[in-house]
Amino acid sequence: MATYSCDLLIVGGGGAGLRASIAAAEARPDLDVAVVSKVYPMRSHTVAAEGGAAAVIKDTDSLEAHAYDTVSGADWLCDQDVVEAFVNEAPREMVQLEHWGCPWSREPDGSVAVRPFGGMKVSRTWFAADKTGFHMLHSLFQTSLKYKSVKRYDEWFVTRLLVDDGRCAGVVAVEIATGEIHSIMAKAVILCTGGCGKIFPFTTNANIKNGDGMALAYRAGAPLKDMEFVQYHPTGLPATGILITEATRAEGGWLVNKDGYRYLQDYALGTPEPKPVHRTMELGPRDRLSQAFIKEQERGRTLEGPYGHYVNLDIRHIGEAVIDKKLPFVRELCLKYANLDPVHEVIPVRPVVHYIMGGVHTDIHGATPIAGLYAAGEVACVSLNGANRLGSNSLTECLVFGARAGLAAAEFVDGAAPAGAAIEAQARDEEQRLRALMAKTDGTERIADLRSEMQSTMEESAGIYRAGDTLAAGGETLGRLRQHARHLKLEDRSSTFNTEFISALELDYMLELAEVILRSAVERTESRGAHQRIDFPARDDDKFLAHSLAYRADDGSARIEYLPVTITQWPPGARVYGKQ
Amino acid sequence: MSGGAHEPAAGLKLYHPPMSLWWWLERRAYFKIVVRELTSLFVGAFAVVTLLQIRAVGDGPEPYAAFAAMLGSPAFITFSVVAFLAVLFHALTWFPLVPTTIVLRVGEQRVPGNIIAGAHFAGWLIVSVVVAYILLRG
Amino acid sequence: MAETLRLEVSRYRPEEDSEPTLQSYDVLLDALNHVKNEIDGSLTFRWSCRMGVCGSCGMMANGEPKLTCAVPLTDYDPAQPIRIEPLQFFPVVRDLVIDMSSFLEKLSNVKPWIIRDDVEATEAVEFKQTPAELDAYKQFSMCINCMLCYSACPVIGLEPEFSGPAAIALAQRYNLDSRDKGKEERMDVLDAHEGLWGCTYFGECTKVCPKNVDPAGAIQLYKMASATDYLKSLLLPWGSK
Structure with missing residues (x-):
């Protein structure tokens, strides 16, 4: 067993992990930073995100509006101090990524273009056509190659966090190519391993999304927060679960039932207009849209195919020119994986497991209750997304909290004592x-x-x-x-x-x-x-305006505790969509 | 593992597939391109013949007559036909590749490749007609 | 859906074999995973997103480099076995897994990041870039690093040091980006025999690219720029810079 060591170890090389590594390398060029990932970083699932990343940039928008949309979208289960920090830092992070070369789609005057997105009352979602995650990941990865102090352990699989006396001091990992087992000692560790969609049969998630970091932290004694909140994205291709981005609806797509009727109007999501309207109908939040599908199915108004019930997503009226310019990947995916051309045909879709709001419990800096252990991105639950994440908040979350965790961990490194014999x-x-x-x-x-x-x-x-x-x-x-x-x-x-x-x-x-x-x-x-x-069909703020925290008991079972939600400016209210 | 430099994991027993000497016969496209590369020898040969011809003109009428006679021999005519076909092949397979090396824009749209290739073929035709006219008018 | 297909899969088990051998399987659609899950758990290959964007699952199918998640098996004649092999011109780690460290090295050598030294001054606002300026490099930014182009390029097989299509296209992606000022730095790396000039323009890289990146075009444009620079430095007293 070989032993490697570094100052700061980042587990996972997706959006959050790479952002954390760059943040640490820029702030502290003297530190040895290492990124260990079970796949080459550009294979990480950030690559598959399509629609965009939210940040306030236009004069018509405000930080307050972004925060309110996020809080109400989360059904008030997010921590509002976290939301405020997020919306504040989001624009700077997005501009930073722009400076690193991300090919954002543009307005004719050369400024960054934004599109509407579900649950957002102003257009604030930056996009690179409909391959936003792909471009973000490759921009981050390519930029990360510039930092010689960042060492990568590609295709190494972490099997255990080394924790002694409440402090994390490294990991054990299998080098996949050789099967060798190594330990990597570190003064601080950041988990950025993404979500766990593969726990479900029908998911947009890639094969690699197995919740590795959540399980590692949980076994090391850190609590998992709000794990009951699993997001179903309303539009996945029936056979494969491949994601058809929310941007199809932001660009004007309609969800219709077997009679061609825009059924969302029956589920308190407003009245249909020919053009997309913010926070209305197809631009409602994902939880409500997926729930409406099930209700529609119960009423017998969905269609049935070889892969179960589905409804149709109609983007034909958007026209070929706009589809090719703003949704080329959707067209490519439909042609390749559904054998249809959305320019001329409707797209069959059904709700599909997409994202987990829960994750490793962290504070606003990405720190977990275990000293020296941090988490950012989907693996973490910093309590930005609450009970339902808004589309296009998660890519930005990877940047904002990836950077925060990278900086906080780099700072922690200085005070960290060397690992003891117990770790070995x-x-x-x-x-x-x-x-x-x-x-x-x-x-x-x-x-x-x-x-x-x-x-x-x-x-x-x-x-x-x-x-x-x-x-x-x-x-x-x-x-x-x-x-x-x-x-x-x-x-x-x-x-x-x-x-x-x-x-x-x-x-x-x-x-x-x-x-x-x-x-x-x-x-x-x-x-x-x-x-x-x-x-229990009603929201119960008296008892459950609180995060669940799951601790691993000695017998391996989960023990649940609750932690109150942080409220700053927005007292719990009703989630109203369709009329403002 | 990597950091700065990327290299294979230590201790791997990698298999390095051998490259066959006949790799260029294994794919039709490779074969076509290798043949095209070889045809450039004939393009070169034509250039050399032309240079020799110019030197013969400079040397006076007698050497030029001998040179012209050589050009008219059955062996050389056979060579010329083969070389002409080779050059033809070279041009016909080259022009369709030209669009990738030239990016022309009209407004926001990139000029389609077949127009650029077509322009090359058209140019070739015009030059050929002019040359034919000069040679054949007398 | 009960169609039966026959796969011939190249196996290379480093502990037992000195070179790959072929094994045949009768399987259903989504063939490799079916084999892995139901028939032989030891069959080894990379895959992840299954939607043609992560770039993991490139392999040779009947001698052609393909992104295996993006090719329907219905494209193939069910009466004939489909021969699956690791991407050619790469060292094989095991079965269908190739060693891609040389590719990563080539990618990082071309300095694929925005090079400019005035970032501080403009930190708060985005750089302007018109849609036309975006279009100038957009196509070359679509590379998913699947390496099919390396497997299509015989120069990679003959001269393993050649930078190769994806790396040069990536350099060109940054050169053509209106925000970048690193063209000359990159030219220093690429204007070498094993850089740009290794390319003899087979053009196969462009044909096999699943994302229409056109690396062959990128390389030829780069050669033009390099040659122009050279001529300028030769003819003009103040050189090319």
Whole structure:
């Protein structure tokens, strides 16, 4: 077991991780910064974000308006001090990315163009056609190559955080190419590993999104916050779950049921107009749109195909010129993966798991309760998104809180004491655990079988609408699956690029997180944002204007506590869409 | 692992696929291009012949007559036909590639490639007609 | 959907083999994952986004470099096996996984970032860039680093040091960006035999590019610029700069 060391270690090389690495390298060129990622950074799932990134830049807009949209979109479950910091710093971060070369779409005068987005009452979403995440990630990655103090460990998979006496001092990781187990000692660690959409069967998320960082932090003793809040994006392609961006609706697309009727008007989202109207109809928030789909399905007004129920997204009236200019990727995706041309045909869509509002509990600087451990991006829950994230806030979140965590961690490094012998012992323990797992030959359970059963269980019990009994049933199934997962059948005996071994570790992470999601959902006996309980249909501010915090108990089960929401300027109110 | 420099992980037993000597026969496109590259020898040969011809003119009527006779020999005519076909092939496969090297804009739109390639073919035709006219009018 | 296809997959197990061998599978659609999940968990390949944007899953399919998530198997004759191999002209780590460290090295060598020294002064506001200025480089910014172009380019096979299509296109992407002032710095790197001039213009890189980046065009434009610079420095007393 080789031991490497650095001052600041960032786990994950997506939008948040790269932003954190650059922030730390710029602020403190004397520090050794390292980025360890299970894929090459430009493969990270930030690459798949399409629609845009929100930040106030136009004179018609205000920070207050962005903050209000975010707070009401979150169904008041966000921390308002966090929201204020976010909207304040968002424009500077976006301009910074512009200076780093991000090819933002432009107005004729050369200024940055913005488009409307769901739940936003002013157009403030910056975009690079409909490949915003791709361009942001590549701009960040290419810019990061400039900093020689940033060392990368590409295709290394982190299996454990080394924590002693309440302080994180490094990680153990498998170098995937060789199968070697290494420890990387660090004075501070930032988790930027993204979300865990692959816990669900039907998701926009890439294969790599297994909640690695959440599970690592949870096992190291950090609480996971608001994990019951899973976002369904209303428009995914039925067969594959491939995302059709909200920007289709921002550019004027309509959601219609089997009769060609814009059904959202029946669900308190306003009255249909031919042109898109902010915070109205198709530009409502994602939770409400996905819930409207289920209601529409119950009324028998959706269509049915080989991959279940769906409605149609109609962008034909936008015209080929606008589609090719502003939505070229949507056209490409439809042609390749749905075999239709949206210029001439409607796009079948249905709600699809897209994002988790919950994550590792952090404060406004990205610090977790474990000293020296930070988190930013989707893996974290800094409490910006509350019960429902607004589209185009998450890319900006990666920048704002990636930078914040990078700076805070760089500062922490100075005071950090060197790691003790206990850390080295932990690293050796972890090595032994991994070696035993690699050597195991008597397993009987296929990874793929357990994974798909976990996924279907989650969809059935923790989908768009939930109930106490289905959540409990799901919990039982998960318990059984976790037992079975101790006897995984590993066929790949090679130490070279053993992806099966990595999949086994990822499954282990996901099963743990699935249970946390269910547990958190069971305890929250109210309906708020993306968490809808049919047995408790009302929002309950008296009891639940609070974040859930899931701690891992010694027996491996989740213990839930609550933490009050921070309110500064916007007392809880009704979420009104469709009329302002 | 990397930092500054990127290199393969230490201890990997990488397989380096050998490159066949006949790689250029394995894909039609490679073959076409290698042939086009080879045809430039004939383009060069034409240039050399022309230079020699000019020198023969300079040397006086007798050497030029001998040179002209050589040009008229069956062997040289065979060479000329082959070389002409080669040059033709070169031009026909080259012009369609030209648009990638030239970016022309009219307003916001980039001039489509087939117009640029078409202009080259048209130019070629016009030059050929002029040359033919000069040679054949007497 | 019960159509049966036959895959021939190139396997290379470094512990046992000295070179790749071929194994045949009968599988359904979404073939490689089906094999991995149901038949042989040891089959090794990279993939992630399955929507043609992360660039992980490039492989040779019947001798052609393809982004495997973006090619429907219905494109192939079900009566014939489809031969899947790792991207050619790269060292093979295992099965369908190639070593891409040389590619990363080439990418970072061209200084793919905005070079200018007056950023401080303009920190608070965005640089203006008109839609036409954006269009000038936009196409070259669409590269997903899938490396299909390297597998299509025989020069990479013959001269592994050649910078290659994607790296040069990326350099050109920054050169043509109205916000950048680093053209000369990059020219110093690329105006070398293993830089620009390794390219003999097979043009295959452009044909296989799944994102229409046209690296061949980028390289030829770059050559023109380099040649123009050279001529200027030769003919004009004050040189090219």
